[in-house]
Amino acid sequence: MPTLAAWLMAGLIALPSGGAWANQAPDADEAGFLGALSTNAQPASNSPTNNRTTAHRVQVLPDIPSTLRATLDAVTTAELPAESVWAARQWMNTMEPRLARYVSDAELRREMLGRIYHEAQLAGLSPEIILAVIQVESAFRADAVSSAGAVGLMQIMPFWIRELGRPADELKDPWLNLRYGSTILAHYLAVERGDLTRALARYNGSLGKTWYPERVMAAWRSHWWIAR
Helix, strand or coil: CCCHHHHHHHCCCCCCCCCCCCCCCCCCCCCCHHHHHHCCCCCCCCCCCCCCCCCCCCCCCCCCCHHHHHHHHHHHHCCCCHHHHHHHHHHHHHHHHHHCCCCCCHHHHHHHHHHHHHHHHHHCCCHHHHHHHHHHHHCCCCCCECCCCCECCCCECCHHHHHCCCCCCCCCCHHHHHHHHHHHHHHHHHHCCCCHHHHHHHHHCCCCCCHHHHHHHHHHHHHHCCCC
């Protein structure tokens, strides 16, 4: 059976439906979630960290925007445009030796990079930002669980499963975890009108503070930045 990386190279990727994980629940009046998937983000950065995430979490969960469920379902059938295949191949070749620092298995590295690139395309994010967030949140450990209960590569809080009405979702599934995290980050970027610093702070649940965005930005600059 071909790996996802092979499907990515052929431009035939269509991932199963997933969710998005974040450390802060969305505000009740946050509308236009669909717009998040067409919002382009600027790369963020980060620095090496342990396999955990901050304990700052929102305790009271307001209503989830109805458009969030529709978005998660809509991206299921999305495919990578054929014209992006060459760019994807070049990007993966550049990032694979960098990811080897965290993921020793070559096949898993290619699979992970393919998934990250695809999810970034779907969400309108820079794939390097996603890599930086994962580095800060879990150091690429799919089984990471924080003291606050956040799970997986992108440290998704379990309340997302409940609030989205998707009880069968397993957040330790790394590819589903990527879908959750990328979609939520795109949503926050749209809410903050393209302000990546504030979007990252929302993602972490520390809006109004800059320490988390600074860590992600430092990781991006030191390890994932690509000159274009």
